[in-house]
Amino acid sequence: MRAQYILVDGLPIPFEEGQTIMQAAMVAEVFIPHLCHHPEFKPQGSCKLCTVKANGRYVSACTMPAKDGMEVENNSPDLNDKRRTMLQMLFVEGNHFCPSCEQSGNCRLQALAYELEMLTPHFNQFYPDRPLDASHPEVLLDFNRCILCELCVRASRDVDGKNVFALSGRGIGKHLIVNAESGRLADTAFSLADKAAHVCPVGVILEKRRGFAIPIGRRRYDLEPIGMQVEGQARRRSGEL
Amino acid sequence: MDSMPFALETAAADSSTLRRVAIDPLSRVEGHGKVTLLLDEDDQVQQVRLHIVEFRGFEKFIQGRPYWEVPVMVQRLCGICPVSHHLAAAKALDHVVGADRLTASAEKLRRLMHYGQILQSHALHFFHLSSPDLLFGFDSEPGRRNIVGVAAAYPDVARQGVLLRKFGQEVIRLTAGKRVHGTGAIPGGVNRALTRDERDELLAEIYTIIGWSRQAVQLVKRLHAADPELYDSFGTCRSNILSLVGVDGTLDFYDGHLRARDADGSIIVDGLPVENYHQLIHEEVKPWSYMKFPFLAALGPQQGWYKVGPLARVQNCNSIPTPLAEAERREFIDHGQGKLIHAPLAYHWARMIEMLLAAETIKDLLHDDDLSGTELTTGGTRHHEGVGVIEAPRGTLIHHYRVDDDDLVTTCNLIVSTTHNNQPMNEAIRRVALRYLNGRQLSEGVLNHIEVAIRAFDPCLSCATHALGKMPLQVELQDAAGQVLQRLRTVP
Structure with a gap:
């Protein structure tokens, strides 16, 4: 049977039946910016950062099935402008103070802001008041940085089988909660060994007493920007780098 | 102690009959400050106040944050000497994690970072901020009175100043990861050591740096010798002095005990453990300034105010532990002819x-293999409270935290160098105002005399003035009814 391809920015990328645009791109090591997508979890298409144009329509790359011959626009000024705007909204909606955040250098939101050349927040800051949950002996929750990607919700429910996290409220009032009567993480079965403790793309779920232990220069995105880390692998393999 | 403390703090006459001159802002970098003057009908100065008008709120918003975030967060207090806050906080939190004694590598790496910071900050202050006043004259043409003007007239001086600062910044970068606002110190130690290549990189320059530091001391001595009357009397106010001294009594910027002397040089307090700082220092609040007025508790607010910073430290210690700087200290002490220099x-x-001391110490540290050690952190029995005191470039810096069982900060108390020097700076500008402003027509040059006195204590308030060649200073002379009589914008 003939192999099937999609064209991402003109580059032919093979895919297997049932794969999404994102899955095909990840296998081919083509970078499509994203926050809520994680290859180990079912796609949910909520952050919209992976929006691409497929055959002229805006779609979420993480949920749109690839189709043979589909022309996908990914790395274009139009799409990156929209992604930048979405990032700006995420930044102002929470309290993302990179200068004193221990996830700085390891944070996917920050890395994408650099990648997409976000220079200012542009919108007025919301400055929400979200108290920390430091009740757990091993893990701190800083809700100020939550971007509602639900990765922790999915990991705790689908992998850990504990249902520790959930989203509550609607619209602008939507927020991350802990599934306990007290609302405190200490009153759940949550453990540092849980998958949910290690999937947060920002700085909400943090191992206690470890902040800033990794020096500047050795953090995840210090050496290579996030896009280069994906695409650099492909080029290194092909001998370009 | 001074014979008439606070004489011009509050005007004796009815203030509604006096004209108000406000120098506002003095500067907007590292602290907003303003000076207000009240003048009577004969242009005689009746009241002079230095106000620090900013409200930063760090002590409040650090509450509720996890303690390991604090050393990185609090350094945002300052862009000139963030390492001081970084290290003072880390030292305080060392006690919280039970690291009462750091590993040799961690302590030496922190010292290296701190001495690099002292070097860069002192170079910045002297060459970039103050040397234009000292080399060209306090009321010289303002367009020239900046580092660019110094570079044109004294290219070697300006170049050495810039490169001295650059070296200090490199030391910070290699120990903290960034030149400004790095992350090197963590509670219980540090997060990185120096590689052999990094040490060699610094060693290649350190002897030049020591040489330039020696020349800088000679330059400042020549300035004193050229006009000793001015240098010995300008804004001079006698007071107590306070600083950290090493456990052996030597000058130590990183660690030690608290020592205070009176204005004659007699020791008032010595060997006080830093965690007992609150026994030594109380603070007074005055309604006209956001900045508190600390004083030695035993002497009270009228008699207990004190100076901190280089002038206090060099005279408070028994000696300096490096030979070249110690020789210079002795000469400095001799200049006082047995009395404290104020x-x-x-x-x-x-x-x-x-x-010079910082440069010599950096050289010694760079030859120490502990800088490349692998044991970088330690810990012990957890505590709920920690005090960290360090000698920042501008003076004694105190950080005090309480942390709850959940690792969140519940209390934060910071006493920074500028606060200690609040009363001395006020007194100095009162003397300058009496001598240089009384009865004179206001001009940028006359007003700059007040800034020169402030600058000597705390470059944070003068940064923008010289760094960009602009003086962001607006002065309005108003009559009692608020009518603007004269307005000066001192942009060159």
Whole structure:
């Protein structure tokens, strides 16, 4: 049977039946910016950062099935402008103070802001008041940085089988909660060994007493920007780098 | 102690009959400050106040944050000497994690970072901020009175100043990861050591740096010798002095005990453990300033105010532990002829001696293999409280935290160098105002005399003035009804 391809920015990328645009791109090591997508979890298409144009329509790359011959626009000024705007909204909606955040250098939101050349927040800051949950002996929750990607919700429910996290409220009032009567993480079965403790793309779920232990220069995105880390692998393999 | 403390703090006459002159802002970098003057009908100065008008709120918003975030967060207090806050906080939190004694590598790496910071900050202050006043004259043409003007007239001086600062910044970068606002110190130690290549990189330059630091001391001595009357009397106010001294009594910027002397040089308090700082220092609040007025509790607010910073440190210690700086210290002490030197302009001389000390210490540390060690953190029995005191470039810096069982900060108390020097700076500008402003037509040059006195204590308030060649200073002379009689914008 003939192999099937999609064209991402003109580059032919093979895919297997049932794969999404994102899955095909990840296998081919083509970078499509994203926050809520994680290859180990079912796609949910909520952050919209992976929006691409497929055959002229805006779609979420993480949920749109690839189709043979589909022309996908990914790395274009139009799409990156929209992604930048979405990032700006995420930044102002929470309290993302990179200068004193221990996830700085390891944070996917920050890395994408650099990648997409976000220079200012542009919108007025919301400055929400979200108290920390430091009740757990091993893990701190800083809700100020939550971007509602639900990765922790999915990991705790689908992998850990504990249902520790959930989203509550609607619209602008939507927020991350802990599934306990007290609302405190200490009153759940949550453990540092849980998958949910290690999937947060920002700085909400943090191992206690470890902040800033990794020096500047050795953090995840210090050496290579996030896009280069994906695409650099492909080029290194092909001998370009 | 001074014979008439606070004489011009509050005007004796009815203030509604006096004209108000406000220098606002003095500067907007590292602290907004303003000076207000009240003048009577004969242009005689009746009241002078230095106000620090900013409200930063760090002590409040650090509450509820996890303690390991604090050393990185609090350094945002300052862009000139963030390492001081970084290290003072880390030292305080060492006690919280039970690291009462750091590993040799961690302590030496922190010292290296701190001495690099002293070097860069002192170089910045002297060459970039103050040397234009000292080399060209306090009321010289303002368009020239900046580092660019110095570069044109004294290219070697400006070049050495810039490169001295650059070296200090490199030391910080290699120990903290960034030149400004790095992350090197963590509670219980540090997060990185120096590689052999990094040490070699610094060693290749350190002997040049020591040589330039020696020249800087000679330059400031020549300035004193050229006009000793001015340098010994300008804004001079006698007071107590306070600083950290090493456990052996030597000058130590990183660690030690608290020592205070009276204005004659007699020791008032010695060997006080830093965690007992609150026994030594109380603070007074005055309604006209956001900045508190600390004083030695035993002497009270009228008699207990004190100076901190280079002038205090160089005279408070028994000796300096490096040979070249110690020789300069002795010469400085001899200049006082057995008495403590209280002249604000002598801060510059003491500052350059300290810069030489920093350079010599960096050299010694760079030859120590502990800098490349692998044991970088330690810990012990957890505590709920920690005090960290360090000698920042501008003076004694106190950080005090309480942390709850959940690792969140519940209380934060910071007493920073500028706060200690609040009363001395006020007194110095009162003397300058009496001598240089009384009865005179206001001009940028006349008003700059007030800034020169402030600058000697705390470059944070003068940064923008010289760094960009602009003086962001607007002065309005108003009558009692608020009518603007004269307005000065001192942009060159």
